[in-house]
Amino acid sequence: MTQYGYTLLGLTAVVAMLVAVLTFAVLKFVAGAREARRHLQGGGVDTTLLSVALQDAMTRLQAQERAMNARAVASEQLSGQIVQRITAGLLVADGTGRVEILNPAGRHLLDVASDPVGADYRDLLEAAPPLRDAVTECLRTGRPIVRRSLEIRGSGRSSHFGVTVSPLGGGVVGPDGRGAICLFSDLTNVFELEEQLRLKDTLARLGELTAGIAHEFRNGLATIHGYSRLMAPEALPAQYQPYVEGIRQETEALGRVVTNFLNFARPETVSLARVALGPLARRAEDDLRVELPVGTTIETVGEFGEIEGDEVLLRQLFGNLVRNAVEACETAGIQPAIAIEGHIDRMRGICRVSVADNGPGIPESDRARVFQPFFTTRSRGTGLGLAIVQKIVVTHNGRVVVGRSSAGGASIDLTFPLNQPRARP
Template sequence: MPGGTRLRCQSPEPDTPRRIRSRIAIAAAIAAAIFTLDALTPLDIAVAVLYVVVVLIVAPICSRRSMIAVCCALMSMTVIAFVMSHGGTYAAAPVARCIVSLAALAISGFLTLKNIAATDVLREQVTLLDLTSDALVVYDMKRRICFWNRGAHALYGVAAEDAIGRAPHEIVRTAFERPLAAMLAELLRTGRWEGELAQTCRDGRELIVASRWTLQRDAQGHPLAVLVTNNDITQRKRMELEIERQQQEIRAAIDAIPAMVWVSSADGRPVFVNERWSEFGVPLDRIGDSWHTLVHPDDLPQMQRDWRHALATGTSLENESRVRRGDGAWRWSLLRATPLIDELGHIVRWYGVTTDIEEPKRAAEALARSESFLAEAETLSETGSIGFSVPRFEMFWSKQAYRIFGYPDDAEPSLQAMLARVHPDDHARVSSLMKTAATDRNDIDAEFRLLMPDDDVKRVHLVAHAVAHVAKTGGEQSEYRGALMDVTEARNVQDALHRSLAELAHVTRITTLGELSASIAHEVSQPIAAIMTNGDAGMRWLERDEPQLDEVREALNNMLRDARRAGGIVQRIRMLAKKSAPNRVPFDLNALIEESAVLVQREIGVHAIELRLQLAQGVLTIVGDRVQLQQVVINLMMNAIQAMASTTGRPRRLAVCSSCTQANEVRVDVEDSGPGIAEADLQRLFQPFFTTRAEGMGMGLSICRSIVESHGGKIRAYAQPGLGATMSFVLPNSSSLLSVAVDGTKV
């Protein structure tokens, strides 16, 4: 405190107007009584000395000037009373007593004025303490509050009259960072303590305060009181926590950046790097003075030139160099750095990002090669790039597209120009396709024909993908980007391939018939032998003396039945052997399986195989080429029979099953009990020229797959080595729509 004044344990309280008026009335009454007593009574005593009581009564409510006026008035009253009481006679004793009274009034006034001056200083100090925003609290060594300023009132919401005389914990709950006894012991030892405290007010508010405790001692050094200064730092702490959280988020964000972020001093010494540097495998100590050892020797001179230029000019730095990873591998990296310059123009910090561009570098090189290859490939493959916007149909053609349409390079690409080249038979379909693309924004995949000016016909395949983008005029529109391929030669080759496959399938059927010749001869010889037997019997019935016409009629009927049976067998064989175009019609798959079982019956008997037909109930109608599918069934059954030819020690069983699947398909399973198929062979079983038999050609199953897939089905093989194999194929039933090629599109 100023002048070494101690802080009082009780702050002076200002008097209220009512109290002031009471003091003045009491002082006036006492002064009047003393004056009356001094002036009207012949007492030989210094009655005027009692005016000191009046001085003491009015002292707390008077200013310095008022007190001087009061003292002068009282001294005047003393003189007046002396004159009135002694008339014109002034003895030495009364005069002495009057002088003593005046001296007493003067001394008491002087002392009072001095006390008023001290009180004013104290009051000013207390006022200053009340004006501070910090909470100031004084409590004695019994922990009873004896001073509570306005800052404490504002902070805790408790008035001084409610706080003074109470213990601090009764006003606010405090959570101490360590035991209170230890904190008080430190206060007594050092005279000071400071730290942060968490406090809870009566209204539930939680505060964090910076608290400073100062111990006040008396003249003998004994502890007298504790001055506590609390500063509300709740918002600051929250801000610090928020700043710390934001810093952590920023650090996490910087660490998550897919690049190596760094900060260096003005001379380039790193002071901060993010987590990506550790992933790159470069320790921080290697990025310091020896950073140049990380740069590829061929790239180091340019790096140094760029760095010196940036240091000299204070401009940003950008450089591409190969940097050595921790594992010794060289990686292309892009270094960008920006300086932080102070108000004097000096570089303070460098903020930089080093990005691994090894993959983009390779991708850029690959893209350049790809663009070069694409230009050559368009010419070699006769594939042009084409693009158009909808609904305006502003078109783009590559040079190869111009050549496919037969237009010069300076012609304006347009929908009308394209449609002008479309074959008349395909014109309506292509026009409808373009109108649909303008409204539905669906991808385009279509084949159609072009009629050229020289009457040459081209077959082209247009594939385009819709991409949404913002137009220059504003708004969103779609653009188709695709390829136009001249597939004339490919379709000619494909047609030739189909013809070759048909020829090969026919040859395979003939080969199969050759393998089944013994079975066919056996099946045909039975009805022929029956015909001969019935003919001989009929002749004998006719040669009798009395011909037996009923028996002859029955013999003739039997001959006709067997002849039809033999004719049916021959007809089915001719159908298998006949070379004809595929003819897809509805037929019963169960009947086809039964007929195929008849044709392989002798092979089944020769190899002592037990045949089980597990066919679906009722008629199993499908749409397809009967001859081709019968070839598939016979081929699978013959493969199963040949697979079991070498099986010994267990029954040889062949099961042919037909069923309907939940996916609305027809399924046929041919299961044998042979040695099975190796796992490695299952992946190549349907490839051309692959066979597991020494005498096999490797074309049977490949042809079977081609036939099944051309009918919209799939064929698969399942095997358990040593336990047999199952060949299974599925076909759409008669209620499914088959995909039929019509000018390259699907209906």
């Protein structure tokens, strides 16, 4: 693909050179013919036949010149159309670093508003250091970089680019005739799909591995709890009576933890149907009204759309997210203000939902761990709330990440594939 791009960029220059040579030849031939005709006429020789032949030759040459010019224009237009309409980003820089071309797809991928021709590519790619370094490496070494995967960290999310950079020579660009052509495309969706498949496999293996162990723990706890119930505290010395009650409370608490973990590890039975996310998001407040502290506000805004999902699991999803946000605010002594916002991206066929709060937020160092089972920063937390959220999202072929809300708290950002209308037979 890179060689093809090089050929397209060089085609205009080659055709222009051919046109110039042909034009020079035609002009020289015409001048010579006119000079010969003047000499012949001055000598009194009948030049009618020669004039006709010369005129015919000139006509043919002029027709060839027009055809060559038309082909050059068509070739230039074709090259321009390809550069403008190709879905991959295309960046061409000369040996000094001057940007010669950045096509519309490239401007979109790099979030560049205006045409940067004439700018320095190092300034243009300041927000994408891996891509900048790849172009620099190619210009410095003169060696191509083929199908390299680069992670571009932006504001709020990371993107994965597939990049190929090839050197340009032959006087095509720049004052020294050298440069580089860089083709790049966004592979973020591919990487996210691979991550989703790995996560599904991990969750399945985790469930198989731990379900049996958890059952054994629960059976043992049930036995201990049962024996503690058979003990009459009043029949024991006073100093031992609190211990019996402590055994009962701890075994009950551990039993709840084991039950929650079994629910997490057990494969979900999913009943798929068309589900409108908006009503489910708005229903979360009603479902948790008894649990919510006085003064808690929950605002639901935006457009949510429909997905293929399990309504029961999705209600549990929103309930866990709102409950987790409220508990985080309460722990910090803040009156909870929760915002649930939906946004539809029809170009990508996805629905984004964020559940944000005004609490203390989640530190950057903890964001990669919050979905791990039993990880919690709260003394009374089970560490399964967000793990269950992730499992439900993955079950629906979605994605969940942790960010920061505009109020300074945490923002749990969900992405679901939209329900696509079925084609009529």
